[in-house]
Amino acid sequence: MKNQEIARILYKIADLLEMEGVDFKPQAYRKAAQNIESLSIDIEEVYKKGELQKIPGVGKSIAEKVKEFLETGRVKKLEELMKKIPVDIERLSEVEGLGPRMIKTLYEKLGVKNLDDLEKAAKEGRIRRLKGFGEKTEKKILENIELARQRQHRFLLGFVLPEANEIVEMLKKHVEKISLAGSIRRRKETVGDVDILAVSSNAKEIMDIFTSMKKVEKVLAKGETKSSVRLYGGIQVDLRIVAPESFGSALQYFTGSKEHNIELRKIAIKKGYKLNEYGLFMGEKRIAGKNEEEVYEALGMQWIPPELRENRGEIEAALNRKLPKLVGYEEVKGDLQMHTKWSDGSNTIKEMIEEARQLGHKFIAITDHVGSLKVAGGMDEREVLEQAKEIEKLREAYDDIYIFHGVEANIMKNGELDVSNNLLKQVDVVLASVHSAFRMEEKEMTTRIIKAIEHEYVDILAHPTCRIIQKREPIKVDMEKILQTAKDNGVIMEINSYPDRLDLNDIHVKLAVDMGVKLSIGTDAHRKDHLQYYKLGIAVARRGWATKEDIINTYTVEKLQKIFKK
Numbered sequence: 001m002k003n004q005e006i007a008r009i010l011y012k013i014a015d016l017l018e019m020e021g022v023d024f025k026p027q028a029y030r031k032a033a034q035n036i037e038s039l040s041i042d043i044e045e046v047y048k049k050g051e052l053q054k055i056p057g058v059g060k061s062i063a064e065k066v067k068e069f070l071e072t073g074r075v076k077k078l079e080e081l082m083k084k085i086p087v088d089i090e091r092l093s094e095v096e097g098l099g100p101r102m103i104k105t106l107y108e109k110l111g112v113k114n115l116d117d118l119e120k121a122a123k124e125g126r127i128r129r130l131k132g133f134g135e136k137t138e139k140k141i142l143e144n145i146e147l148a149r150q151r152q153h154r155f156l157l158g159f160v161l162p163e164a165n166e167i168v169e170m171l172k173k174h175v176e177k178i179s180l181a182g183s184i185r186r187r188k189e190t191v192g193d194v195d196i197l198a199v200s201s202n203a204k205e206i207m208d209i210f211t212s213m214k215k216v217e218k219v220l221a222k223g224e225t226k227s228s229v230r231l232y233g234g235i236q237v238d239l240r241i242v243a244p245e246s247f248g249s250a251l252q253y254f255t256g257s258k259e260h261n262i263e264l265r266k267i268a269i270k271k272g273y274k275l276n277e278y279g280l281f282m283g284e285k286r287i288a289g290k291n292e293e294e295v296y297e298a299l300g301m302q303w304i305p306p307e308l309r310e311n312r313g314e315i316e317a318a319l320n321r322k323l324p325k326l327v328g329y330e331e332v333k334g335d336l337q338m339h340t341k342w343s344d345g346s347n348t349i350k351e352m353i354e355e356a357r358q359l360g361h362k363f364i365a366i367t368d369h370v371g372s373l374k375v376a377g378g379m380d381e382r383e384v385l386e387q388a389k390e391i392e393k394l395r396e397a398y399d400d401i402y403i404f405h406g407v408e409a410n411i412m413k414n415g416e417l418d419v420s421n422n423l424l425k426q427v428d429v430v431l432a433s434v435h436s437a438f439r440m441e442e443k444e445m446t447t448r449i450i451k452a453i454e455h456e457y458v459d460i461l462a463h464p465t466c467r468i469i470q471k472r473e474p475i476k477v478d479m480e481k482i483l484q485t486a487k488d489n490g491v492i493m494e495i496n497s498y499p500d501r502l503d504l505n506d507i508h509v510k511l512a513v514d515m516g517v518k519l520s521i522g523t524d525a526h527r528k529d530h531l532q533y534y535k536l537g538i539a540v541a542r543r544g545w546a547t548k549e550d551i552i553n554t555y556t557v558e559k560l561q562k563i564f565k566k
């Protein structure tokens with residue numbers, strides 16, 4: 001989905017136009033950006049249907065910019081404006097109290113282009129001398145720069161990973177070795193920037209290719225061994241070229257986490273070695289560095305999968321050769337949560353099946369909303385029965401994929417479900433989840449969830465903490481108590497794999513795994529292209545030390561049928 005990227009471009013044009021002193025247009029751009037940002041459908045599809053101008057606030061001129069971006073990956077108008085006013089408008093306008101016009105004055109009078117310049121000018125007392133600013137404003141600016149810096153943007157793994165993989169794939173043809181590094185390689189739920197490492201005998205050419213990619217909005221730095229760019233989506237990508245004999249140690253170093261590296265270096269020192277990005281050294285002699293395996297091996301431990309490198313006990317386990325055999329990305333055979341046109345999804349059951357088959361799934365569960373959730377188009381009993389008939393027919397049409405008929409029911413405030421047992425009896429698998437009254441005290445909320453887990457027909461507790469990353473805090477619950485109840489009742493805890501949910505998170509997954517609670521992976525797809533997110537769920541499972549046995553999506557259909565049996 002390019003919705004966010006396009007909104008961001010339009011906001012930026014708005015700010016730059018305002019700096020130019022243009023009237024009305026900035027407001028129009030912002031309005032359009034807001035509407036595109038909150039669009040629940042993919043703007044590319046709107047464009048394909050020729051319906052861009054049906055989006056509120058999108059007129060001919062803005063529609064043309066959207067079209068230009070979707071077709072060419074750039075917007076000339078933005079490039080012209082950025083050339084004319086070369087300031088980092090986005091970061092600067094994050095300083096509270098600084099509007100586009102003030103930024104313009106600061107640029108014209110003091111040459112302020114970015115946060116560093118701004119800080120310097122404020123510290124030197126140059127801002128207070130400007131007309132309309134004053135000492136108080138200067139002080140405020142200085143305080144707010146700190147806040148703007150702390151509010152450093154992080155990006156959802158699920159949205160950045162496809163872009164990062166595309167870059168790696170594209171560069172692969174030109175280099176000897178290449179890999180993602182940093183938090184994105186560890187599959188952390190959000191990433192600050194994308195780190196890429198490569199080996200090449202022709203660094204200069206690689207850097208040219210890298211910095212002239214279509215998706216690059218701005219080249220931040222360009223050198224022979226390191227370049228940084230910012231993509232239209234707003235994220236920074238760093239590419240480093242390293243020597244072949246150091247690739248493994250550099251990959252190890254730049255994969256992190258920092259905490260993991262610190263521990264590792266201590267172990268190296270204890271053994272009388274020195275570990276850095278260039279290699280593992282005994283005196284001047286490099287004893288390992290070409291690949292990661294030999295670095296870990298020389299330190300007397302198993303190679304540690306990147307997802308575990310958070311200094312949460314993995315180093316000790318690796319030293320004792322007791323790392324778990326993490327569930328593999330190829331071992332998950334299906335998806336246990338998705339929605340269709342029967343409730344609030346955009347595709348038919350058949351379309352979801354087709355897509356799932358493309359992904360190689362052997363089973364899926366169709367889990368449309370039931371009950372009173374108005375916005376989600378919850379089905380009633382009659383509709384569930386009709387849906388069952390459709391699924392029965394589709395089962396006959398496909399012999400390479402099994403379709404479980406499921407529902408997602410709402411857990412009401414008192415812990416009861418808002419549908420009858422009669423309805424629940426009609427389906428194979430029942431998901432229960434909280435969709436309202438998120439702010440209850442921990443004790444009350446825990447009792448509520450426990451009651452739902454104890455419900456005789458509930459199989460899976462879906463998105464158990466209800467958090468939306470960077471948007472909604474998790475509900476307050478006693479997680480250990482919930483997991484214990486789940487275990488006692490044979491209820492599965494979901495790893496909701498939608499990019500902004502990832503719920504349970506890695507820490508809770510580890511707790512569940514330690515307690516012997518089984519987990520399921522569900523994308524919560526509301527469109528067929530969301531089905532690809534199941535891999536994010538596997539990443540969370542791996543970060544939570546889960547093995548194949550812990551994740552029921554690795555089981556056969558027969559085994560699942562037994563688990564879901566009423």
Ligand code: DGT
Binds near residue numbers: 184191255257
């Ligand atoms: P991010 O980008 O904030 O999501 O997180 P990372 O982990 O990708 O961090 P980043 O991009 O600043 O640096 C990449 C890796 O480089 C990091 O995971 C570990 C390594 N690294 C960076 N700075 C230090 C440091 O000061 N000490 C050590 N030991 N390692 C560092």
Ligand code: CA
Binds near residue numbers: 181191192193195
């Ligand atoms: Ca990073």
Ligand code: CA
Binds near residue numbers: 182193195
């Ligand atoms: Ca970085």
Ligand code: ZN
Binds near residue numbers: 408433462463
């Ligand atoms: Zn839900």
